[in-house]
């Protein structure tokens with residue numbers, strides 16, 4: 001049976017997953033899982049990009065060992081925004097920084113002195129966020145970075161890894177759309193923005209659509225994995241674009257949630273929305289498969305919970321996600337609220353202390369034990385989803401009746417139920433591996449195994465389990481929502 005290899009990298013861990021399909025159903029098998037720890041060094045926070053590449057090659061080697069000639073193609077997706085700079089010989093000019101690197105600090109003011117945020121939004125469809133590539137490139141420009149001065153080409157992380165696999169340099173559109181330097185209407189670079197910010201025009205290369213076959217793996221890679229000629233496809237290279245492709249929703253303007261380190265809620269649309277109302281709601285227009293627009297809002301997501309776990313582990317009190325969910329469920333409801341998107345929570349470290357301090361500063365009951373901290377974080381996340389949901393209803397001028405949620409975060413049943421309760425609508429959860437599903441079906445379309453995304457979503461619907469969460473305790477959640485709104489932005 002045909003096998004498609006999905007390389008799915010998150011800002012924490014990565015996997016090589018095999019998708020085996022008889023074209024009626026799709027089965028996934030995890031071939032290799034590895035850590036992707038960022039490292040703080042003097043001068044910045046970096047990704048170990050060479051280590052990641054070695055793990056990818058190891059995953060491909062294992063896949064070849066198991067599936068050999070059945071392997072049809074390889075596709076890569078990663079988190080958004082981060083990039084490498086290359087010289088004219090294709091040599092990487094320094095390790096890629098992490099988007100949480102502090103170099104973005106102070107850059108919004110520098111950027112908006114050249115071009116207001118509203119103008120940038122009208123051109124790109126993206127609000128200014130600490131993680132956008134625009135701010136990180138501007139930071140390099142401000143310090144006259146030798147790497148930027150010497151750079152011939154910018155490649156986003158999945159583009160760079162694909163280049164190392166197959167030797168072809170190309171910038172895939174969905175990942176480029178996270179930069180705040182792409183025009184969400186044309187799908188090409190927003191040249192006016194690039195020039196006004198003083199970024200070097202030459203580094204912004206050819207953009208290709210998701211599903212472009214780049215070329216076969218390099219001979220050197222073929223030698224290491226034991227098979228030659230496997231084509232590398234520029235899949236939906238941004239993990240959120242892959243996740244959205246892999247959530248089998250139906251109809252125009254369907255409401256989706258990609259639940260992982262980030263919780264990203266959005267609508268799948270034909271056109272961008274760049275109105276003052278959309279800007280005021282801080283919604284972004286990223287690009288998706290089949291020329292779709294992902295009209296979305298990033299919400300802090302499971303990052304809060306992951307960081308609590310990391311901190312407790314560092315403190316010698318390690319705890320599993322299952323235990324954390326049980327503690328949250330057993331803790332008292334609605335004792336306090338936080339704004340999950342307060343910038344104080346974006347930087348790594350000391351998350352439980354930061355949550356307690358936030359509650360104290362805003363005059364609320366300070367959560368003392370792990371369960372209450374987790375309950376405050378989870379309920380606040382669900383209530384923040386409600387705020388975003390209300391904005392989407394107003395912008396789309398309709399009441400959505402269900403939310404399609406996919407991604408690893410849906411395994412947190414407590415949060416999934418809280419989401420249904422807070423929004424007052426059904427949550428249809430699945431698949432957990434939405435991102436790899438999306439990555440794989442884009443490869444299947446690119447190689448002629450599926451006709452289009454509608455057929456791909458049908459295949460996904462037939463292949464995976466879906467869990468329905470119906471809303472409960474409406475009055476309690478409505479009261480909590482009213483109180484929560486009073487704390488947002490404090």
Ligand SMILES: C[C@H](O)[C@H](O)[C@@H](O)C(=O)CO
Pocket residue numbers: 010011078079080081099131178239240260261262264298
């Ligand atoms: C900054 C984040 O990486 C990005 O906006 C988000 O979409 C993502 O990639 C989640 O993995």
